[in-house]
Amino acid sequence: xxxxxxxxxxxxxxxxxxxxxxxxxxxxxxxxxxxxxxxxxxxxxxxxxxxxxxxxxxxxxxxxxxxxxxxxxxxxxxxxxxxxxxxxxxxxxxxxxxxxxxxxxxxxxxxx
Numbered sequence: 001x002x003x004x005x006x007x008x009x010x011x012x013x014x015x016x017x018x019x020x021x022x023x024x025x026x027x028x029x030x031x032x033x034x035x036x037x038x039x040x041x042x043x044x045x046x047x048x049x050x051x052x053x054x055x056x057x058x059x060x061x062x063x064x065x066x067x068x069x070x071x072x073x074x075x076x077x078x079x080x081x082x083x084x085x086x087x088x089x090x091x092x093x094x095x096x097x098x099x100x101x102x103x104x105x106x107x108x109x110x111x112x
Contacts, residue, residue, distance in 0.1 A: 007043045007101070008099075009107075011038075011039050011077075012024065012039055013039035022079030041079070044073075044075070046097065047069050048072050050091050052067055053068055066085075068084060069085050069091060070082055082107070083107040083109045085097065085109055085111070086110045086111075087110065
C-alpha cells in the first residue's frame with residue numbers, strides 16, 4: 001500500500017476553535033465547546049514509539065503477542081494516537097504506517 005492509497009483517518013475538529021483531535025471527544029479541551037465535527041485527515045503516518053504486548057488484560061486474552069504503537073497520523077495536520085499494528089512487525093520509531101480501520105474502539109494500522 002502506498003501513502004497515496006491510505007484510508008482517511010477519522011479525526012475530529014472543534015468547530016469553534018479549530019482544535020484537531022485524533023480520538024473521539026464530546027467537548028473541546030481547549031474551549032469547552034460541544035460542537036465537534038468529523039474532520040478526516042491523511043491516514044498515513046509514522047511510528048513515534050511501540051511495544052509488544054505479551055501478557056494482555058482479560059479483554060485481549062488469546063490475541064497475544066500484539067504490537068501497540070503511538071502513531072503520528074497525517075502530514076499537513078497531525079494527531080498522535082495509540083494504535084494496534086497488524087502483522088506484528090518489529091517497527092522502529094520513524095517507520096511509516098497506514099490507517100486500516102477502527103474496530104471495537106481501537107485504531108488499526110499496517111506497515112507501509
